[in-house]
Amino acid sequence: MSDAWLxxxxxxxxxxxxxxxxxxxxGGRALPAPVTRMIGLLAPAILGALVAWATFAVDRRLVIxxxxxxxxxxxxxxxxxxxxxxxxVIAGGVTALARALT
Amino acid sequence: xxDAARPERTHRDGIxxxxxxxxxxxxxxxxxxxxxxxxxxxSVAPIVMSATTFAGSAQFAAVQVLGAGGSVxxxxxxxxxxxxxxxxxxxxxxxxxxxSWWSRFLHAQLVVDESWAIAAEGxxxxxxxxxxxxxLVLYVAWVLGTVLGVVFGDVIGDPTRWGLDAAFPALFLxxxxxxxxxxxxxxxxxxxxxxxxxxxPFTQPGVPIIAASAACLLGLFRRPEATPR
Numbered sequence: 001m002s003d004a005w006l007x008x009x010x011x012x013x014x015x016x017x018x019x020x021x022x023x024x025x026x027g028g029r030a031l032p033a034p035v036t037r038m039i040g041l042l043a044p045a046i047l048g049a050l051v052a053w054a055t056f057a058v059d060r061r062l063v064i065x066x067x068x069x070x071x072x073x074x075x076x077x078x079x080x081x082x083x084x085x086x087x088x089v090i091a092g093g094v095t096a097l098a099r100a101l102t
Numbered sequence: 103x104x105d106a107a108r109p110e111r112t113h114r115d116g117i118x119x120x121x122x123x124x125x126x127x128x129x130x131x132x133x134x135x136x137x138x139x140x141x142x143x144x145s146v147a148p149i150v151m152s153a154t155t156f157a158g159s160a161q162f163a164a165v166q167v168l169g170a171g172g173s174v175x176x177x178x179x180x181x182x183x184x185x186x187x188x189x190x191x192x193x194x195x196x197x198x199x200x201x202s203w204w205s206r207f208l209h210a211q212l213v214v215d216e217s218w219a220i221a222a223e224g225x226x227x228x229x230x231x232x233x234x235x236x237x238l239v240l241y242v243a244w245v246l247g248t249v250l251g252v253v254f255g256d257v258i259g260d261p262t263r264w265g266l267d268a269a270f271p272a273l274f275l276x277x278x279x280x281x282x283x284x285x286x287x288x289x290x291x292x293x294x295x296x297x298x299x300x301x302x303p304f305t306q307p308g309v310p311i312i313a314a315s316a317a318c319l320l321g322l323f324r325r326p327e328a329t330p331r
Binding site: 002006007008010011012014016019022023024025026028029030035036037038039040042043044045047048051053054055056057060061062066067071074078083085088089091092093094095096099 | 122123125126142143144147150151154155156157160161164168174177178181182185186187188189190191192193194195196197199200201203206207209210211213215218219222224225226227263264265266267268269270271272273274275276277278279281282286287288290291292293294295296297298299302303304305306307310311314315316317318319320321322324
């Protein structure tokens with residue numbers, strides 16, 4: 001088996017298992033109140049982390065590059081309640097434009 | 103915030119809410135297909151990976167490690183660390199997925215950051231119909247995008263040229279903003295971002311994200327009524 005197929009198999013198996021663990025083991029059961037209060041804050045914690053990481057990280061380095069301009073434009077678009085697709089297109093477009101100009 | 107006056111959301115609401123996202127996800131899938139093909143994975147393996155793994159950032163990471171000449175173990179480790187967040191995310195939706203264990207198993211596979219954020223109804227509640235409707239749409243978009251990327255990769259070229267790497271954080275920001283209704287949520291989002299950035303230089307990719315989820319421990323120190331609606 002080639003390395004590529006081995007990675008496909010192992011990553012697929014691991015991801016399917018990780019995703020299924022909670023719903024298969026706990027499915028349908030209410031969680032204790034303190035856990036529910038934590039979970040109410042899980043989305044902001046993970047999404048906040050993803051925003052920061054995807055804006056500034058390149059592998060293990062933190063860099064400030066053209067993405068920050070795209071993100072600033074996206075933030076303005078979100079402020080004016082632009083539809084989501086427009087927000088994404090603006091972020092990509094501004095970043096691509098900034099790269100083309102520098 | 104859903105209130106008594108608003109009817110409960112359905113599968114159709116999930117589909118409708120995810121359609122604009124699906125176009126973006128199609129683009130991400132396309133760039134994954136291009137990258138995977140270019141890194142010597144062949145054309146079938148990337149498509150099978152998208153259909154079985156269905157987790158963008160982990161797939162990108164695994165393919166980048168392989169393409170850079172890294173070992174199988176390094177590629178799998180990178181992907182598993184990036185997907186570790188789906189452990190707590192799975193627990194968060196578990197109370198809302200009912201039925202037999204295999205139906206819960208299958209529905210759990212439709213959970214990705216985007217479908218999970220769309221299905222969130224505040225205070226730790228999730229709508230399983232919205233989760234499944236949006237998850238299906240995003241799944242189709244992700245796999246179809248990968249196929250297009252693998253097939254038309256030569257014509258499309260390097261996807262970063264189109265600023266796709268900046269489209270990612272913008273998508274997450276757009277999903278984050280509706281989650282920031284309470285002061286606690288805003289504090290936790292900033293805390294999560296700070297943890298992720300602080301750890302990025304010192305840990306493998308993925309670890310900063312799973313570590314940042316610890317910011318939600320703040321919820322333990324709050325009484326329910328202290329969280330303003």
